[in-house]
Amino acid sequence: MLRTHTCGELRRSNVGKKVKLSGWVDSIRNFGRLWFIDLRDRYGKTQIVMTEKDIDKKLLKELSLESSVGVEGQVNERKDKNSKIETGDIEVFASSLQIYTKCPTLPFDMKAESSEDMRLKYRYLDLRGEKMQGNMILRHKVYKAIHDFMDKEGFVNIETPVLAKSTPEGARDYIVPSRVNKGKFYALPQSPQIFKQLCMVGGLDKYYQIARCFRDEDLRADRQPEFTQLDIEMSFVDVEDMISYMERLWSFVFKEVLEIELKTPFSRMTYDEAMKNYGRDNPDTRKKGERFALTWVLNFPMFEWKEEDKRWYAMHHPFTSPEDNANFKDLGKIKAKAYDLVLNGSEIGGGSIRIHNKDIQNEVFSALGIKEKEAKEKFGFLLDALSYGAPPHGGIAFGLDRVLQLITESESIRDVIAFPKNKNAADLMMDAPSFVSDDQLKEVGLKLEKK
Template sequence: MNKTHYRTHTCGELNKSCIGKSVILAGWLDSLRIQGKIGFLSLRDRYGVTQFFLNPKLAKKFENLKKESVLQIKGKVNARPDKQVNKDMSTGEVEVEASEIVVLNESEPLPLDFEHASEETRLTYRYLDLRQPDMQNNLMVRHKLVKAVRDFLSDYNFVEIETPILSKSTPEGARDYLVPSRVHKGKFYALPQSPQQYKQLLMVAGFDRYFQIARCFRDEDLRADRQPEFTQLDMEMSFFQEEDVYSLIEKLMKFVWKKVLNVDIKVPFPRLTYAEAMKKYKRDNPDLRKKKDEYAFVWVTGFPLLEFNDEDNRYYALHHPFTSPVAEDLDLLETNPDKVRAHAYDLVLNGTEIGGGSIRMHRGDWQQRVFKALGMSETEYKAKFMHMLEAFKYGAPPHGGIAFGLDRIAAIITGNESIREVIAFPKTKNAESLMENSPSEVDKEQLDELGLRIK
């Protein structure tokens, strides 16, 4: 499967069954030690490490090879002497007697020490940092996580559909990242904070089970472990009530944990109302672990629909403005908005919210009442959301959904505190990419094309 012009096997593939075979391997020089006239070389790729024996001629010729140089090596697989067997390596029972070494690309001395590099240095040279086994494992586990999600949802009749990255700016909460239009000067697209509106419109279109591994963007104030761009598992389902969501997601989590970690988690998950969580734990993301090495899931339900902001002197949606109020509380929107409950729910794992969702409004009249409770004039909400209100006129089914922070889940299952450890090319806490030095200034000509100038 891995055979190419450059190699017959990977560096993690050889074992006792390969003894006597002629092989070709390619990878990075992990270590080189010369012992008298002979030498031992370790070659690494993402699959593992293989040890090579160098005869006096090769040891002399390549004694000054620098670490991380890219090599192709031909040789014959031999059994290691019993005393040299390394049970910690998948290839530890064999070594390859090298017959030819080709230097495909010699490395200069590395600008970082993997063991002692600061995070700033690691992010500056991220392409080198990602060579570390721990980092490669993090991304491999993340890949398995995403694959398990796709496999499960496909078996449950979900359809993976991509939604636009260039969309309309309708900020409610976090700031949008804006993209100026060259063709329509003075107008802007926004990068999506989530595919929320599109996935609801897909329910109107009849795709009753949708999911997407979605890239999302939020221009938030700086926080230690947030990213301006992040990945979420986005889901939406028609003809679902809250209990249907809980049941499906518990099955999904059980499948993922077994597939990725070979861990059996107990379902159904316990539940707490928002009021219970705040009263007992003083937080809406309680950590219910009794032991450090366990996974403690809990649903938090029964959130208020709205919260009042004293600074702005107005209400904001606690989740988002498309969340459905509990039917019996609907008339409180105009008289006592603080008391309106929402069909909203969060899934919390080990004290971290990993997902949140709600049953949505599928009726335009309800949606308009919520917009008004949020202080929007009819002119304002029609300018922002007329496409949603229009769609609701033509047979929108009852629907609900949820979105999970894939970066956060990947960090938890790999045992990392920071989501930067499970993202290939993350930004710093200041929303900068040190590797390519972005954000950066652009040419005046580019600004002129867009009809922009910097104040």
């Protein structure tokens, strides 16, 4: 056993006990033959006292900041109590010291502000910091609260494929060549959208998943090429049902994790009201002194016209249900059964009631310029599924990285992700993306064109 207690566990009630602690050297102080170190792990810090009489001087001189070490000794009451740490009433008088791994000179000062690129390059060191560890632990607590709520409400956690098929917006897909089927490609999912709808057809009426998604977007400071979303889908629901469930979900999460009581129902406004009164579809509705404000934005346009392409696009996605009795001869006036949830002026989730009628789905594809042949090639399985007794259904997806950034009040979304990419979609620690060998390319039937 390398430790009997954590570095944040010992109290005055433990005085006189023999203990073993392991952790990282947070600070070193030497006064003649007397040595003090603060030993740290993710639970806290404990002051360790060592003398050159009990511990070899050569070993003590080997100590360096951030080395991982183990000590064994007796818990004593401190004379100079430290109210800044929870173990401040005690110290451990060490009888033995073991240096597991000596740390060389650090590439940056872990207790001072450092450049983000340096922190990302040495992310394993950055993760030792109090801020990052706090964010990772909070992230875990949010996930646990979500799982607890969804389980209590009868939802089923279902994993969907990561190797899937390219979507209509395929230019933003990450594609994966197939070695077995040369010349063909998988696409990494931008969303589990189609699969969760198929779960509804399959009778799994309450689906959820904390899903990894991938999007090869243009470079933006607040986006990541891979991200995590809470994906939810339900059968036999309307807009009001979805809103009710989601308000109870986030009320539960905020209460469990942050001990904050959210006021329900959340405020609401239409898309047209948001644009008229705030000039944006993600309004910040916080009042003075209010930390969090959640607002639903409803009745989005079904389609939006892109002048550069001279064509209509789905404002949400092509599986969103239009309003009842929609007039497809006037696409610009059709409203969607869509809803966004906004937190402090940032959209954290978007969803809609889905199309469960094959004929309406085909009409939407036609409005988007997706020909019948293309629709059959890309979504034939979905159109077939819709014809086999598909139930009315709806869903929503929440960007958990964004939620966590907002509730931790972090400057960057990268501060709530363990191993993020930088602003250029690069992993500085792994040096990715990187080139691969000609042999690897040949094996999957690819050859790079040299310029």
